[in-house]
Amino acid sequence: MLQKKVKKRVSLLVVLFSSSVIAIFFILQSLNSNILYFKSPTDIKNNQDINFKKKIRVGGMVKKNSLIINEQEIKFIITDFNNELKISFSGTVPNLFAEEKGVVAEGKLQDKSFFIADRILAKHDENYMPPELKDIMKKNVK
């Protein structure tokens, strides 16, 4: 059915393509922890050799009722619903920063449960809706 020439090209293409897929797969595999934009509190807990001097990013949900704001700093707890991490930050936060919303903090770990951030990024989730609908949903929950 296929010409011999075409058959040859097909096999060349398949070999080339699959070998580059495998190569890229291994590269991504070895880079895995570096590709992660942030670590979750569980990652921090399970990690044995943490470099406390190195800047890292941690992320999770701001725990409900954990946000304390005073003159010097903003304190809150992030959670991935398994483990928690206390965070302290002084500076301005993005508009979308709020309790029960995703957040990414950049800074240094002090110990395994306390983190001092020097930058806060808000993480937006994939939900989009008009404000009226949100009000209705809130009422229904209550």
Add this chain to the structure above:
Amino acid sequence: MFKLLSLGNIFFWIEKLTKFINSIFFVLLLVALSFALILSPPDYLQGDSVRIMYVHVPSAWIGLASFTSIALLSIANFLFKIKNIKLITKSIAPIGLMFTCLAIVTGSLWGQPTWGTWWAWDARITSMLILALFYIGFIAAHKFISEQERANKISSIVAIIGLINVPIIKYSVEWWNTLHQPASIKLTGSSTIHSSMLMPLILMFFVLLLYCALIFLMKYKTEIIRIKKKNLKRL
């Protein structure tokens, strides 16, 4: 034989299609923009900056779709050596690059008020940047390599290797922790975007797709004219 015959024919169809798209494009653009910018509601959290999404998401889709079609056509060209495909892929590339850059720029503009940063080296954003680099590689191969056969071969290789990046972009938000949110519109299952916002998004997608087609057809026409000027009997 049919290659010679098709050139004139293609020219005729390009003219017709361009005229058709031109006649409906501006009306549709007005309708889509008024839905996206005025009639659709603001988001409960982001407020009006949600409107950036109506350009950002379709641009990213078109950027990805253009590259995928370039790569698949390059594979077909490599297997069957259909000379016309070379002109098609060469004509898709610039508009694809334009939409990819548009997605990156609008994403950056959206990221500043929402996330609090213009740029983040997370998996989705970085892989999108790599897509733009593949586009640039593809175009540069055609621009700077004067020998036609060689230019064609190298650009095809760039496109085919770049194809691996496409699923990485798509699934980057699921495989790794990223700052970028996961997809709101899923191929299977319900989407997490309200219908009053989904409708303008789909509309904008079609309008931008039409624009993409228009630019592609114009570029394709130029390529054909260039071939004709060289007075070649065949491609």
